[in-house]
Amino acid sequence: MRWISKLSFNQKLGALALALGSLAVFANVAPGHTVTVDAREILTGVERQEDHVTPGELAAWIIEGRTDYRLVDIRDEKAFAEYHVPTAENVPLATVADGALGRTERIVLYGDGGIHAAQAWMVLKGRGYTHVYTLREGLDAWKDEVLFPAVPQNPTPEQQARFERSVQVAKFFGGQPRAAAAPGSVPMALPTQVAAPAVAPPTLPAGAGGGPKKKREGC
Amino acid sequence: MASVTQDVVPEAAGEKARVAQPYMNPYLAGIGLGLVLLAAFVLVGRGLGASGAFNSTIAWLVSLVAPGYARSNEFLGNYLEGDTHPLKAWLVFEVAGVFVGALLSGLLAGRVAGSVEKGPRVSVGTRLAFAFVGGSLMALGAALGRGCTSGQALTGGSLLNLGSWVFMMCVFGGAYAVAFLFRRQWR
Amino acid sequence: MSAPFYKLGAFGDEASLVVAFLIGIGFGFFLERAGFGSAKKLVSQFYLTDLAVFKVMFTAIVTAMLGVTYLSWAGFLDLSLVYLVPTYWIAQVVGGLLLGVGFVVGGYCPGTSIAATATGKLDGLLFVLGFAAGTLGFALAFPLVKGLYTAGAIGTKTLPQVLGIPYGILVFGVVLMAVSGFVGASWVEKKMAAKAAPATE
Numbered sequence: 001m002r003w004i005s006k007l008s009f010n011q012k013l014g015a016l017a018l019a020l021g022s023l024a025v026f027a028n029v030a031p032g033h034t035v036t037v038d039a040r041e042i043l044t045g046v047e048r049q050e051d052h053v054t055p056g057e058l059a060a061w062i063i064e065g066r067t068d069y070r071l072v073d074i075r076d077e078k079a080f081a082e083y084h085v086p087t088a089e090n091v092p093l094a095t096v097a098d099g100a101l102g103r104t105e106r107i108v109l110y111g112d113g114g115i116h117a118a119q120a121w122m123v124l125k126g127r128g129y130t131h132v133y134t135l136r137e138g139l140d141a142w143k144d145e146v147l148f149p150a151v152p153q154n155p156t157p158e159q160q161a162r163f164e165r166s167v168q169v170a171k172f173f174g175g176q177p178r179a180a181a182a183p184g185s186v187p188m189a190l191p192t193q194v195a196a197p198a199v200a201p202p203t204l205p206a207g208a209g210g211g212p213k214k215k216r217e218g219c
Numbered sequence: 220m221a222s223v224t225q226d227v228v229p230e231a232a233g234e235k236a237r238v239a240q241p242y243m244n245p246y247l248a249g250i251g252l253g254l255v256l257l258a259a260f261v262l263v264g265r266g267l268g269a270s271g272a273f274n275s276t277i278a279w280l281v282s283l284v285a286p287g288y289a290r291s292n293e294f295l296g297n298y299l300e301g302d303t304h305p306l307k308a309w310l311v312f313e314v315a316g317v318f319v320g321a322l323l324s325g326l327l328a329g330r331v332a333g334s335v336e337k338g339p340r341v342s343v344g345t346r347l348a349f350a351f352v353g354g355s356l357m358a359l360g361a362a363l364g365r366g367c368t369s370g371q372a373l374t375g376g377s378l379l380n381l382g383s384w385v386f387m388m389c390v391f392g393g394a395y396a397v398a399f400l401f402r403r404q405w406r
Numbered sequence: 407m408s409a410p411f412y413k414l415g416a417f418g419d420e421a422s423l424v425v426a427f428l429i430g431i432g433f434g435f436f437l438e439r440a441g442f443g444s445a446k447k448l449v450s451q452f453y454l455t456d457l458a459v460f461k462v463m464f465t466a467i468v469t470a471m472l473g474v475t476y477l478s479w480a481g482f483l484d485l486s487l488v489y490l491v492p493t494y495w496i497a498q499v500v501g502g503l504l505l506g507v508g509f510v511v512g513g514y515c516p517g518t519s520i521a522a523t524a525t526g527k528l529d530g531l532l533f534v535l536g537f538a539a540g541t542l543g544f545a546l547a548f549p550l551v552k553g554l555y556t557a558g559a560i561g562t563k564t565l566p567q568v569l570g571i572p573y574g575i576l577v578f579g580v581v582l583m584a585v586s587g588f589v590g591a592s593w594v595e596k597k598m599a600a601k602a603a604p605a606t607e
Contacts, residue, residue, distance in 0.1 A: 013246050013465075014585045020472050021581030027574040029478035029485050098486060104415035130415075219268030219310070219361075219370020219491065242447070245458040246588075248440035249465025255432035256466060257473035262425050264410030265489045267433055269516035270541075277541045294548040309426045314520055316430020317437070321521035324438035333526045336445035336513060350445075350529040353512015354519065354536025355543065357505055361516060362544045363555060364501025365491050369433070369517040371498075372463060375491055377470035379576060381563040382493030386502040393506025398452040401510050405449050 035097075035126025042125055051121060052136040053108055055145045059169050062087055069106035069131075072096075074120050083190045085110065085142060086173065096120045103129050110135035110142070143190070147175030240328040256373055265309070266374025270361035272314035274298055279305040294362070338405040349404055360390075409483040434521050443521040445513030445529060452510055455598045457591040464584040475577050496558030512536065 007015065045051050053061075061069070062085075071088040073080050080090040091100050093116055101107055101124070109117040109124075109132065117134040124132045135142065144150070149166040152159045167177050242248075259266055278298035282289035282305065289295050298305045305311075325331040337346035361367040364386045366375070372390065375383020408414065412422050440462045441447040450456035477483035509515055514522055514533045522530025544551065566573045 010244070010246055010588075013250075014588060017468055017472075017581050017585055020476075021468075021578045024472060024475045024577040024581070025574040027475045027479040027577065029475060029573050102413065102415065128414075219266075219271050219366030219374065242441035242458070243436075243439040245440055245461035246465050248436050249462040250469050251436040251439065252433065252462060252466035253469025253473070255429060255436060256470040257477075258432070259429050260470065260474060260488050261409040261477065261483060262411050262429070263422055264413040264487045267429070267517075269520065270537075273516065273537055273541050277538060277545060281542070281545070292545055292548060293552065294545045307423065309422060312423045312426035313430035313433070314517075316427040316432075317434035317517060317520045318430075318524045319427075320431035320434025320436075321438040321443055321524040322434075323431070324435045325443060325525035328438075330438070330443070331525045333528065335528045336522070337529065338446070346529055347532045350512050350514075350532035351536035351539070353508045353510070353514075354533040354538075355508075355540030357508030357512055357515065357533075358537045358540025359544055360501045360504030360506075360508055361537075362501070362541065363497045363551075364505060365494065365498065367505065367517065368463070368515040371491065373466055373470070376463075376467040377474065378488065378490055379471070379565040379573070379580075380490050380493070381565055381568050382491060382495060382498050384565060385493070385495055386498040386505075389499050389502025390506040390509065393503035394452045394509045395506070396503075397507050398449075398510050402453065404511075404513075405446065405453065 035123055037122065037126040042122065045125075051118075052134045054136050055142045056166075058085070058108065058135055058142075059146045059173070063169065063172060069108055070101065072101065072107055072109050074109055074111050074116055079112075083139075085139075093120055097123050097127055101129070101132075103127070104131065106131040106133075108133050108135055110138045113138050113140050143175075146170060147173055147190070148178045149175075151177055151179050240330070252373070253377070256377060263309070266370065266378070267313065268310050268366060268370035268374065269314055269317070270358070270367045270370060271310040272308070273358065274362075275305045275308045275311050338403070341404050346404065349401075409477065410487050413487045414484075433517070434524065437518055437521045438525060442518045443525040443527065443530070445522065445527070448515075448518060449510060449513055454594055455602070457595055460591055461588055464587060468581055468584050471577055471580060475574070490562050490564070492559070492562045494556060494559045497555055498558070500554060 004012070004015070058071070062071075071085060072091050073084045073088040074091060074093040074096060076092055077090060080088075084090070088110070093111070096109075097120075107124070107129070109120050111117045111120075114134060114137040117138055121132055121134045146166070147170055149163065149170055152163055155163060163177075170176055243251075256267055274295075275298045278289060278295040281292070281295055282299055290299050298308070322331065335343050335346055337343065341349075357367070364371060365382070366386070368387075368390065371380075371383045372387040374380075376387055411417065412425070417425075437443065440458060442459075442462070447456060448459055451459035474483065474485065474488075478485045505515070512519075512533045514530060516537055519530050519533040519537065523534055548555070564573075565571070566576055569576070571579075
């Protein structure tokens with residue numbers, strides 16, 4: 001291939017570019033949609049209850065004003081706009097693994113129930129996310145335990161004290177206690193998103209009111 | 220006049236002669252630039268830029284004088300969100316590096332000298348005025364275009380970003396369209 | 407997938423600023439190496455006497471583009487995590503034209519003006535000041551220009567998506583276009599040089 005040595009330096013560069021360009025025709029650059037799941041790690045985590053947080057824990061975190069985690073609502077925009085847990089951001093289920101969430105961030109996912117969040121959780125775990133959790137039983141449990149705590153029947157003093165506290169928490173989030181009802185009864189109306197809590201909410205850092213810390217990435 | 224070999228630009232007659240090394244082969248310089256850009260993609264997941272650093276700096280300066288207004292201004296407010304200092308931005312640090320890198324290259328090549336780049340038919344004052352006006356026009360273009368040649372053309376171009384290619388073609392188009400009008404400044 | 411390292415948690419914000427500075431050094435270094443600290447050299451592109459701007463820019467684009475292609479293909483780089491500026495095509499058409507005009511009038515672009523200032527060009531400094539002024543003006547006038555600013559918003563779009571041509575084929579196309587452009591550029595430069603100095607022919 002002596003003609004190669006006859007080329008000028010620039011022409012050699014050009015030839016190299018063309019060669020690399022031709023090979024690139026076969027390139028497949030789509031980010032992998034496959035995830036690798038370590039079955040044992042996943043399942044032991046679930047068994048040890050390390051995969052979720054309870055509504056009570058989440059409520060406490062919000063009241064404390066913790067900012068070291070991201071609360072992610074995986075439902076669609078419409079559902080999110082109607083009601084979402086304060087401080088939550090909306091990342092619809094289908095886009096959850098697209099890159100809006102960092103792999104090492106502490107993330108709490110929730111949906112209406114527990115199933116979708118659990119599925120999203122498994123996908124993210126398979127992508128190597130290190131601190132992702134679900135809200136156990138999602139918004140259903142949030143409503144049951146935090147927003148509308150049931151009045152206990154014949155409470156012990158301890159139960160009564162716990163109930164008083166949960167009423168305060170409920171009021172903070174715009175909810176109220178309910179009489180313990182039989183399953184299938186009419187659900188209580190969700191608080192409007194802008195309901196003023198009786199207690200002044202903890203001040204959240206600017207930009208964290210439902211939004212992630214915006215990182216400028218443009219030019 | 221020196222003959223044109225290997226893309227070395229001959230010094231224009233009548234201008235201050237400089238004892239400077241010839242410029243690097245443009246293809247090699249381009250490869251170097253491309254590798255730097257690739258490093259940015261691989262290390263940080265973003266490309267190069269310059270205009271953004273100006274935005275951050277202006278936002279910061281305005282916030283010193285009128286903090287309330289700065290935050291409420293839709294354009295500047297973006298650069299003042301949260302508790303981070305606006306100058307603690309990726310592009311600001313990158314542009315600081317550009318200054319240092321260019322100075323380094325210039326020193327190595329003997330190309331650092333106080334001077335004014337202009338053609339023989341125009342005065343220094345006129346040239347400086349044009350430089351200022353040209354800069355302001357560019358700022359408008361970069362703000363609307365969401366970037367400049369480094370951010371949009373280089374970065375977006377290599378990522379096959381639609382907006383970037385559209386922008387890049389218009390930059391060349393706009394420049395060629397008015398080059399004839401401003402030829403006296405340069406030749 | 408190991409890259410982009412920062413987005414996969416390899417290092418934090420502070421370190422990324424150091425990386426920014428180092429990358430900037432590389433950027434500025436090669437800009438000046440190419441002679442882009444000189445307005446005369448830059449502007450020669452638009453008078454067809456020296457097409458280094460085209461050569462450097464497109465070589466850089468091709469280099470980075472091929473690098474990205476091969477690294478993603480190899481599974482090393484997660485392309486979906488690399489930031490893409492969304493398209494606002496009307497704003498970008500107007501912006502691009504303005505940028506082009508500003509380039510010929512001012513003699514620099516923002517990045518090269520920094521390089522020029524670093525190497526002592528007073529006009530580079532004036533350009534920087536003008537750019538700052540223009541940015542301030544734009545910000546102050548933002549309510550008036552907001553409509554144009556957001557005109558043509560169609561979200562984040564890539565050429566493969568919009569043209570329906572597979573990524574790899576487009577990459578080849580860009581390389582082909584660039585290399586043909588380089589050949590053409592050399593031809594144009596020789597023609598212009600011959601025109602400028604007919605006595606030496």
